[in-house]
Amino acid sequence: MPSFLPQKAKLLMTLRAQAIMQPDILSAIETIPREQFIPDSLHAHAYENASLPIGYKQTISQPYIVAVMTQALELKKTHRVLEIGTGSGYQAAILSRLSRRVYTLERLRPLLISAENRLKNMQISNITYRHGDGAKGWPEAAPFDRIIITCQVAEIPANLLDQLKIGGILIAPAGPSGKEMLVRVKREEDRFDKKELMPVRFVPMLAGTDD
Ligand code: SAH
Numbered sequence: 676m677p678s679f680l681p682q683k684a685k686l687l688m689t690l691r692a693q694a695i696m697q698p699d700i701l702s703a704i705e706t707i708p709r710e711q712f713i714p715d716s717l718h719a720h721a722y723e724n725a726s727l728p729i730g731y732k733q734t735i736s737q738p739y740i741v742a743v744m745t746q747a748l749e750l751k752k753t754h755r756v757l758e759i760g761t762g763s764g765y766q767a768a769i770l771s772r773l774s775r776r777v778y779t780l781e782r783l784r785p786l787l788i789s790a791e792n793r794l795k796n797m798q799i800s801n802i803t804y805r806h807g808d809g810a811k812g813w814p815e816a817a818p819f820d821r822i823i824i825t826c827q828v829a830e831i832p833a834n835l836l837d838q839l840k841i842g843g844i845l846i847a848p849a850g851p852s853g854k855e856m857l858v859r860v861k862r863e864e865d866r867f868d869k870k871e872l873m874p875v876r877f878v879p880m881l882a883g884t885d886d
Contacts, residue, residue, distance in 0.1 A: 679710065679721060682721070682722035682723075683705055683722050685722070686704070686722045686723075686724060686738060687704065687705060689724050689739070690704065690724075690738065690739060690742055695739070695742040695746060697745075697746055700746055700769070700773070703745075703769045703772040703773065704738060704741075704742060704769070707765070707772070707797075708721075708797075709721045709722060709735075709738070709765060711793060711797070712729070712735055712763035712764060712765040712768075713727050713735060713763065714728075714729070714730070722738075724737055724738050724739050729762060729786070731786055732878065733762050733783070733878055734762070735762060735765050736762075736765075736766065736825065736877075740857075740875060741766050741769060743857070743873070744766070744823055744825075745766075745769055745773065747844070747846050748821045748823060748844055748846055749821075749844060750770070750821060751774070751820075752773070753774075754774040754820035754821050755775055755778070755816070756774045756776070756778070756819060756820065756822070756823065757778045757779075757780070757812065757813055757816070757817075757819040757821070757822045757835075757838065758777055758778070758779040758822075758823050758825065759812075759822070759823070759824040759825060759826065759880075760780075760781060760782075760809060760825035760826040760880075761781035761786060761787055761804065762781065762786060762825065763786070763789075763790055764790030764791070764793055766823070766825055767790070767794065768794060770823070771794075771799050771801050774801075774821070776801045776802070776803065777802045778802075778805070778816050778819070779802055779803070779804055780806075780807055780809045780812075780813060781804075781806060781807075782806070782807065782881050783881075784806050787804060787805075791804045803816070808882075809824065809832075810828075810832040810834060810835075810880065810882075811832075811834050812832070812834040812835045812837070812838045813838070817837075817838035818838055818839060818840040818843070819838055819840060820840055820843050820844075821843060822835055822838065822839055822844075822846075822847075823845070823846050824845070824847035824848065825848075825877065826848070826880040826881075827848045827849070827850075827852050827855045827877040827878065827880060828847055828848070828855075828879075828880050829849070829850070829852070830849065831847050831849050831858070831860065836860070839860070839862045840862065841862050841863070842862065843861070843862050844859060844860065845859075845862075846858070848875045848876075848877040855874070855876070855877060856872070856873065856874055856875065857871070857873050857874075857875045858870070858872065
């Protein structure tokens with residue numbers, strides 16, 4: 676199997692040039708085999724700084740965006756993190772390296788099943804998986820230190836804000852589809868502080884569950 680060393684080196688250089696400086700994030704991107712999260716036919720593109728199709732009209736995010744969102748979460752090894760939109764499982768794999776446990780929710784069952792198999796085959800054991808509607812969150816496991824939404828939402832679902840700890844951070848692509856901004860929400864004692872970070876493009880959050 677090719678090791679993609681030159682492609683990885685180039686990607687890491689690109690990320691550093693774009694102000695991704697956290698060594699543990701760069702090291703996770705270097706060591707997690709992104710080629711295993713995408714269809715075989717796209718392997719040659721695994722370390723391009725681009726989003727790629729993963730089936731069911733969904734995408735694995737661009738490495739730069741994965742890194743920006745992860746950096747904005749300010750993760751600690753003690754944190755419990757909720758991810759909405761498991762997709763390929765790539766972002767969950769990165770989060771799992773930097774936190775204590777990741778709870779990942781996916782609406783499309785086939786994507787969830789393949790992500791779970793893939794991550795278990797990689798011996799990653801601190802991720803809990805659930806099929807369901809991300810807008811409802813995961814009340815049984817709440818509150819979370821960090822929440823990351825990896826699909827576009829017109830507004831951040833109230834259930835997810837409720838499930839964030841005081842002092843916690845939530846990152847989401849929020850706003851009208853096609854005009855969404857990466858938003859960072861910090862929950863204070865008595866309010867939610869919101870900051871827009873940058874414009875981004877994400878696949879939209881799907882309503883309800885299919886089964
Ligand atoms: N984080 C993923 C990329 C996610 S793409 C990765 O690293 O590969 C967005 C994902 O959100 C898709 O898999 C899509 O099926 C999922 N999604 C869309 N609506 C959802 C909802 N209501 N609840 C949970 N997941 C949802």
